[in-house]
Amino acid sequence: xxxxxxxxxxxxxxxxxxxxxxxxxxxxxxxxxxxxxxxxxxxxxxxxxxxxxxxxxxxxxxxxxxxxxxxxxxxxxxxxxxxxxxxxxxxxxxxxxxxxxxxxxxxxxxxxxxxxxxxxxxxxxxxxxxxxxxxxxxxxxxxxxxxxxxxxxxxxxxxxxxxxxxxxxxxxxxxxxxxxxxxxxxxxxxxxxxxxxxxxxxxxxxxxxxxxxxxxxxxxxxxxxxxxxxxxxxxxxxxxxxxxxxxxxxxxxxxxxxxxxxxxxxxxxxxxxxxxxxxxxxxxxxxxxxxxxxxxx
Amino acid sequence: xxxxxxxxxxxxxxxxxxxxxxxxxxxxxxxxxxxxxxxxxxxxxxxxxxxxxxxxxxxxxxxxxxxxxxxxxxxxxxxxxxxxxxxxxxxxxxxxxxxxxxxxxxxxxxxxxxxxxxxxxxxxxxxxxxxxxxxxxxxxxxxxxxxxxxxxxxxxxxxxxxxxxxxxxxxxxxxxxxxxxxxxxxxxxxxxxxxxxxxxxxxxxxxxxxxxxxxxxxxxxxxxxxxxxxxxxxxxxxxxxxxxxxxxxxxxxxxxxxxxxxxxxxxxxxxxxxxxxxxxxxxxxxxxxxxxxxxxxxxxxxxxxxxxxxxxxxxxxxxxxxxxxxxxxxxxxxxxxxxxxxxxxxxxxxxxxxxxxxxxxxxxxxxxxxxxxxxxxxxxxxxxxxxxxxxxxxxxxxxxxxxxxxxxxxxxxxxxxxxxxxxxxxxxxxxxxxxxxxxxxxxxxxxxxxxxxxxxxxxxxxxxxxxxxxxxxxxxxxxxxxxxxxxxxxxxxxxxxxxxxxxxxxxxxxxxxxxxxxxxxxxxxxxxxxxxxxxxxxx
Numbered sequence: 001x002x003x004x005x006x007x008x009x010x011x012x013x014x015x016x017x018x019x020x021x022x023x024x025x026x027x028x029x030x031x032x033x034x035x036x037x038x039x040x041x042x043x044x045x046x047x048x049x050x051x052x053x054x055x056x057x058x059x060x061x062x063x064x065x066x067x068x069x070x071x072x073x074x075x076x077x078x079x080x081x082x083x084x085x086x087x088x089x090x091x092x093x094x095x096x097x098x099x100x101x102x103x104x105x106x107x108x109x110x111x112x113x114x115x116x117x118x119x120x121x122x123x124x125x126x127x128x129x130x131x132x133x134x135x136x137x138x139x140x141x142x143x144x145x146x147x148x149x150x151x152x153x154x155x156x157x158x159x160x161x162x163x164x165x166x167x168x169x170x171x172x173x174x175x176x177x178x179x180x181x182x183x184x185x186x187x188x189x190x191x192x193x194x195x196x197x198x199x200x201x202x203x204x205x206x207x208x209x210x211x212x213x214x215x216x217x218x219x220x221x222x223x224x225x226x227x228x229x230x231x232x233x234x235x236x237x238x239x240x241x242x243x244x245x246x247x248x249x250x251x252x253x254x255x256x257x258x259x260x261x262x263x264x265x266x267x268x269x270x271x272x273x274x275x276x277x278x279x280x281x282x283x284x285x286x287x288x289x290x291x292x293x294x295x296x297x
Numbered sequence: 298x299x300x301x302x303x304x305x306x307x308x309x310x311x312x313x314x315x316x317x318x319x320x321x322x323x324x325x326x327x328x329x330x331x332x333x334x335x336x337x338x339x340x341x342x343x344x345x346x347x348x349x350x351x352x353x354x355x356x357x358x359x360x361x362x363x364x365x366x367x368x369x370x371x372x373x374x375x376x377x378x379x380x381x382x383x384x385x386x387x388x389x390x391x392x393x394x395x396x397x398x399x400x401x402x403x404x405x406x407x408x409x410x411x412x413x414x415x416x417x418x419x420x421x422x423x424x425x426x427x428x429x430x431x432x433x434x435x436x437x438x439x440x441x442x443x444x445x446x447x448x449x450x451x452x453x454x455x456x457x458x459x460x461x462x463x464x465x466x467x468x469x470x471x472x473x474x475x476x477x478x479x480x481x482x483x484x485x486x487x488x489x490x491x492x493x494x495x496x497x498x499x500x501x502x503x504x505x506x507x508x509x510x511x512x513x514x515x516x517x518x519x520x521x522x523x524x525x526x527x528x529x530x531x532x533x534x535x536x537x538x539x540x541x542x543x544x545x546x547x548x549x550x551x552x553x554x555x556x557x558x559x560x561x562x563x564x565x566x567x568x569x570x571x572x573x574x575x576x577x578x579x580x581x582x583x584x585x586x587x588x589x590x591x592x593x594x595x596x597x598x599x600x601x602x603x604x605x606x607x608x609x610x611x612x613x614x615x616x617x618x619x620x621x622x623x624x625x626x627x628x629x630x631x632x633x634x635x636x637x638x639x640x641x642x643x644x645x646x647x648x649x650x651x652x653x654x655x656x657x658x659x660x661x662x663x664x665x666x667x668x669x670x671x672x673x674x675x676x677x678x679x680x681x682x683x684x685x686x687x688x689x690x691x692x693x694x695x696x697x698x699x700x701x702x703x704x705x706x707x708x709x710x711x712x713x714x715x716x717x718x719x720x721x722x723x724x725x726x727x728x729x730x731x732x733x734x735x736x737x738x739x740x741x742x743x744x745x746x747x748x749x750x751x752x753x754x755x756x757x758x759x760x761x762x763x764x765x766x767x768x769x770x771x772x773x774x775x776x777x778x779x780x781x782x783x784x785x786x787x788x789x790x791x792x793x794x795x796x797x798x799x800x801x802x803x804x805x806x807x808x809x810x811x812x813x814x815x816x817x818x819x820x821x822x823x824x825x826x827x828x829x830x831x832x833x834x835x836x
Contacts, residue, residue, distance in 0.1 A: 068763070068764050068765075068768065071764060071765050071767070071768040072765055096763050096764065099754075099757070099758065099763055100750070100754060100758075103746055103749070103750055103754070104746075106746075107742060107743065107746045110742050111742055114742055115742075118650050118741075214741070215740070215741050215742030216639055216642060216643045216646060216647075216741025216742055216744070216745045217639055217643075217741075218742070219741075219742045219745045219746050219749075220635050220636065220638070220639035220745045220749070223635065223745075223746065223749045223753070224632060224635045224636075224749075224753075227631070227749070227753050227754060227757045228346075228631060228632045228635070228753070230757060230761050231628060231631055231753070231756060231757055231760055231761070232346055232349060232350075232628050232629075234760045234761050234762075234801055235350065235624075235625050235628045235760065235801060236349065236350050236625065236628075237350070237619075237621060237625060241349075
């Protein structure tokens with residue numbers, strides 16, 4: 001915290017109050033996280049942009065999934081449209097919207113802390129919650145919760161779109177495809193994994209923003225990290241290098257969890273892929289925590 | 298009450314001109330360290346991704362050159378034939394020939410071109426088993442007369458031919474292709490072809506009736522030896538079934554395979570030094586051993602062959618799969634654009650955040666001109682960054698590739714300049730658009746997210762096969778990412794089939810100028826909306 005608060009005219013009235021708190025409620029339960037959580041949730045809940053972004057994340061994901069599903073058309077009958085011929089993966093096609101919906105999820109996570117830095121609100125937040133890691137933990141939980149809800153609705157909508165659209169586009173049970181359904185093990189993993197993926201992307205974005213403390217730079221970094229590696233991997237002629245890139249890049253690895261066809265030929269197993277994203281998210285949060293601890297706000 | 302004289306600035310007129318505004322904005326730009334760093338990062342990212350491609354080529358090079366000319370100092374030469382200009386070509390056809398010494402002419406009538414295609418299902422097709430076929434002729438099966446400098450695959454030539462689905466053509470040195478008389482050749486619709494050599498100049502003529510001749514084309518093959526090979530040829534390229542429009546992620550090849558064609562020639566005549574017996578055989582080698590024959594009776598030649606005389610388009614999936622292409626060195630363009638987009642958007646959103654925008658508008662109340670000055674500054678700086686990044690990435694990538702002995706699809710110096718300047722233009726206009734988005738939404742994070750979604754995400758979706766190929770083409774036609782077409786370095790060949798020109802291989806659905814216009818349109822709209830909102834809203 002900066003020293004500027006010392007000259008604040010209301011400081012004298014705060015000092016006795018905080019000393020009372022510290023004598024009557026030490027140590028705070030769970031390191032003060034529940035209180036901080038309540039504060040963070042109130043801040044997030046009362047911003048109009050939170051709900052706009054929630055609606056946008058859901059709408060964009062479902063719309064893109066539906067549009068991509070509708071863009072497929074195979075009308076050649078079972079012989080020409082068999083899974084072995086087209087390589088079509090109904091679950092993955094239904095989840096294409098996640099490729100784009102993650103932008104909004106990342107944006108919300110970036111604004112959750114970047115917005116505080118750009119308005120100077122962060123100083124107030126840290127005055128109220130001087131334990132910075134407590135504040136970060138509370139933000140992490142709040143943002144993850146928001147992303148899980150957004151992801152759950154968005155992915156459920158995508159699943160529904162896939163179920164409704166794909167069978168009419170040649171990816172039907174009659175042609176040998178598995179119509180996306182949560183009763184099917186790999187599909188459950190694909191759709192559940194997509195929800196977790198979105199939450200992990202939100203945490204990655206939160207960590208990066210905490211480290212760089214500027215919303216514009218942070219969203220550029222996060223989206224660059226997500227989209228540039230798959231672009232490079234698609235173009236690099238060296239198959240080994242391309243495969244390594246796909247193993248370490250958060251988006252390529254993370255989206256492995258969506259595959260239900262040709263899983264054995266993926267650079268990573270689905271859960272390993274999600275694990276790579278989790279490592280990125282944890283790494284970014286640790287970096288953010290370190291910067292938060294060491295630097296002035 | 299006293300009447301006050303209105304304030305008049307002691308400064309002379311003209312001090313609030315656009316040049317002063319530009320100077321002010323340039324001063325703001327260059328004195329913020331973060332923006333200079335952002336520009337340097339953009340250039341470094343473009344170069345780094347290029348080096349990743351050029352430096353990371355190991356396993357793509359496995360076969361050592363076989364049929365191509367020896368390449369000295371090459372650790373790993375191309376396994377494909379190289380044409381006269383050093384580009385990969387297919388040169389495999391059945392050739393019924395005689396030597397021709399000095400100048401001369403060869404004339405022939407083609408009365409029929411028929412053929413065999415592979416079966417519609419791949420089930421019965423095996424490389425060594427019986428070659429199951431059905432009647433039909435590949436659209437670019439070709440039969441005609443050719444004058445070729447020698448029998449080495451890849452050597453210079455000029456030919457007059459009938460293509461099954463494309464009428465009479467004159468083709469030369471693999472990439473050249475000019476149309477003559479339209480329509481298929483048949484007994485009721487014969488085609489007369491004539492090819493004349495005069496020094497290094499070869500001229501092709503066609504006729505439907507032997508009396509009215511039309512010149513189809515004339516080419517100069519410099520360095521043609523005195524004695525050349527001339528005669529009849531038949532070629533029929535491999536057949537690829539359907540497109541890959543349904544192909545997603547994992548792609549399995551559709552039906553396809555080798556084809557063959559049979560042509561009937563008569564009225565074969567030559568002037569000049571043509572003489573001696575006919576010799577028949579393949580230039581190159583056939584896909585299926587044993588296909589290829591010639592039968593002569595009563596002045597009628599029946600020739601059967603397969604193969605193709607054509608360029609191999611750049612990129613992967615074709616016969617020259619292991620060759621590198623320059624667009625691989627430029628994949629960092631999008632990384633650079635993200636960095637430039639962040640800087641360009643924040644060039645205005647940071648003013649809103651710090652309320653500097655009020656000072657700016659107080660100093661220069663004409664808001665539209667402020668926006669224009671900012672756009673010019675950002676575009677100019679981005680142009681320089683784009684040119685620098687592309688030039689360094691392209692030139693170092695090329696140098697490394699050559700130093701390591703890998704084969705790079707050749708590009709002319711003019712093409713290099715076009716691609717480098719094109720990258721600069723792409724960066725400049727995209728950055729101006731990013732600035733406009735920043736002025737519209739006034740928040741750095743939202744502006745950067747919009748810019749990335751508009752430019753980098755369409756390219757990602759198109760190139761990662763997340764969407765069907767048809768939809769991918771549309772993404773690169775209508776979104777600002779269309780500007781990437783300025784980087785296309787290699788031509789598409791209409792006379793080559795069975796090859797899909799994809800963004801992975803550096804081919805884009807729009808011509809360069811059209812893609813650039815699409816990008817300019819988006820930027821113009823964004824700037825227009827930004828100018829309108831700047832005037833309407835409080836700062």
